[in-house]
Amino acid sequence: MNASCYIDSMDNVMIDTLLHYNTNAPRYTSYPPANLFRPAKDKVQIERIWRESNALKPYNVSFYFHIPFCSKRCLFCGCTSEVLPVPEFRDRYFEALFSEMDEKLPWISGDRPVTQVHFGGGTPTSVPFDFLKRILAKLRERFSFAPFAEIAIECNPSSISEATLRELAEMGFNRVSYGIQDFDFDVLRNVGRDPSLLPVKELVALSRDLHFKGINLDLIYGLPSQTEDAFYGSVEKAVDADPDRIALFSYAHVPWLKENQKILEKLPMPSPREKLGFFLEARNRFKEAGLIDVGMDHFVKPSDSLAGALSEGKLHRNFQGYCTRETTGEVYAFGSSGITQLDNAYSQNVHESEKYAELQLSHRLTEIRCEELSPSERLIRDVIERLMCNRRLQVTDEEKKVLGDGWTRLLALEEDKLLVKKSESYVETTELGTLVIRYLAMQLDPLMQKNKREGVFSKTI
Ligand SMILES: C[S@@+](CC[C@H](N)C(=O)[O-])C[C@H]1O[C@@H](n2cnc3c(N)ncnc32)[C@H](O)[C@@H]1O
Numbered sequence: 154m155n156a157s158c159y160i161d162s163m164d165n166v167m168i169d170t171l172l173h174y175n176t177n178a179p180r181y182t183s184y185p186p187a188n189l190f191r192p193a194k195d196k197v198q199i200e201r202i203w204r205e206s207n208a209l210k211p212y213n214v215s216f217y218f219h220i221p222f223c224s225k226r227c228l229f230c231g232c233t234s235e236v237l238p239v240p241e242f243r244d245r246y247f248e249a250l251f252s253e254m255d256e257k258l259p260w261i262s263g264d265r266p267v268t269q270v271h272f273g274g275g276t277p278t279s280v281p282f283d284f285l286k287r288i289l290a291k292l293r294e295r296f297s298f299a300p301f302a303e304i305a306i307e308c309n310p311s312s313i314s315e316a317t318l319r320e321l322a323e324m325g326f327n328r329v330s331y332g333i334q335d336f337d338f339d340v341l342r343n344v345g346r347d348p349s350l351l352p353v354k355e356l357v358a359l360s361r362d363l364h365f366k367g368i369n370l371d372l373i374y375g376l377p378s379q380t381e382d383a384f385y386g387s388v389e390k391a392v393d394a395d396p397d398r399i400a401l402f403s404y405a406h407v408p409w410l411k412e413n414q415k416i417l418e419k420l421p422m423p424s425p426r427e428k429l430g431f432f433l434e435a436r437n438r439f440k441e442a443g444l445i446d447v448g449m450d451h452f453v454k455p456s457d458s459l460a461g462a463l464s465e466g467k468l469h470r471n472f473q474g475y476c477t478r479e480t481t482g483e484v485y486a487f488g489s490s491g492i493t494q495l496d497n498a499y500s501q502n503v504h505e506s507e508k509y510a511e512l513q514l515s516h517r518l519t520e521i522r523c524e525e526l527s528p529s530e531r532l533i534r535d536v537i538e539r540l541m542c543n544r545r546l547q548v549t550d551e552e553k554k555v556l557g558d559g560w561t562r563l564l565a566l567e568e569d570k571l572l573v574k575k576s577e578s579y580v581e582t583t584e585l586g587t588l589v590i591r592y593l594a595m596q597l598d599p600l601m602q603k604n605k606r607e608g609v610f611s612k613t614i
């Protein structure tokens with residue numbers, strides 16, 4: 154594949170520098186990173202951390218529901234997803250999910266307002282909507298929803314018709330995200346993906362007419378068989394469709410974890426240099442189109458709430474992506490692989506849906522991991538999040554003390570032109586530093602420095 158007719162010499166210098174910093178690092182959607190969480194002990198531990206969370210901040214509540222099913226498996230998929238099982242097993246999964254809600258919702262104080270509900274997967278729209286309605290009804294029985302609450306759903310556009318979208322709006326959904334991946338039919342066919350049922354521009358306009366906000370399109374760069382021309386054509390089409398947000402993901406090829414990806418090895422794969430070229434050129438085009446780069450791989454319109462949160466220093470980040478501090482509370486997750494994200498702890502359910510259903514329906518522990526954070530781990534998490542969301546960092550004397558060598562390591566990156574030291578306690582990242590922000594965050598992370606706990610991480614870009 155010919156890499157470079159779109160890349161100018163400035164970008165080539167940037168690519169060389171970025172490749173230099175392209176080490177393996179956590180994504181820091183949590184701290185500590187999820188694959189370093191310790192094993193869960195017992196149900197008593199889980200009930201205790203949920204109950205204790207009522208007295209912690211933020212007071213508002215977010216919910217995450219994992220619906221692992223899809224009508225078919227895309228060959229590139231790296232998510233925790235599985236092909237829709239026979240109806241009996243699908244029903245059993247939901248029986249377990251409702252049972253998990255009945256058991257755990259009473260642990261959360263009913264006075265706390267719900268500001269966010271997120272349905273992810275898998276493809277939550279691949280199951281009969283009665284299941285989703287029952288989940289929302291159970292929440293409404295116990296909690297009040299804030300007037301500005303975000304009720305979000307991840308959709309595969311290949312199965313979204315106008316009628317489906319209207320039904321979702323009637324059910325109360327007001328945020329929607331579509332997995333477009335690529336607009337090129339050849340690439341989609343090669344990676345086993347059906348195209349959008351409606352033209353994407355129409356789908357976005359219809360979503361807007363139905364009052365969905367934060368309308369998001371996912372694109373992936375570096376997919377097998379993607380060419381420069383085809384990919385930049387997709388970038389143009391994504392901009393032309395006029396969404397509020399675009400998430401531009403780097404294709405994660407992990408065939409040792411995801412068997413379905415093995416078959417893609419027969420296809421030409423863009424090299425790391427070519428992938429970076431795709432990313433930088435797409436980023437240039439998004440910026441030319443007036444989109445704002447809110448961080449790592451997310452681009453939004455200036456009118457979107459994430460752009461406002463970035464400029465006000467209220468951007469937040471968790472396993473569901475970028476969000477605002479106003480709408481994101483402590484996150485309580487239900488369903489297989491769901492990660493609960495509290496102020497003082499994280500826990501994660503078992504990944505396999507069958508195992509999850511068996512454990513929940515026999516009233517055993519569904520969590521495989523539970524990480525309770527010490528005060529210094531909470532402080533490090535907060536500092537890393539501030540750096541990653543704000544691109545600048547002011548630390549207190551107490552934070553400097555806890556960070557120890559980490560702060561010195563970060564300051565040393567001024568020499569590499571990744572940041573500018575404005576004072577002994579305040580740094581701002583450069584454009585280059587912002588592109589390798591995970592590398593910067595890693596300097597503050599004691600777990601990464603001393604191999605205190607072992608984990609496998611993807612490249613920083
Ligand atoms: C749960 S899916 C979104 C909803 C729906 N299942 C769909 O595919 O449209 C989440 C997103 O993860 C991204 N994704 C999946 N596999 C990936 C991979 N191997 N590398 C990078 N991104 C990936 C895709 O952009 C996808 O839209």
Ligand code: SF4
Nearest residue numbers: 223226227230234275
């Ligand atoms: S990319 Fe989306 S639709 Fe495709 S298998 Fe993965 S989760 Fe399912």
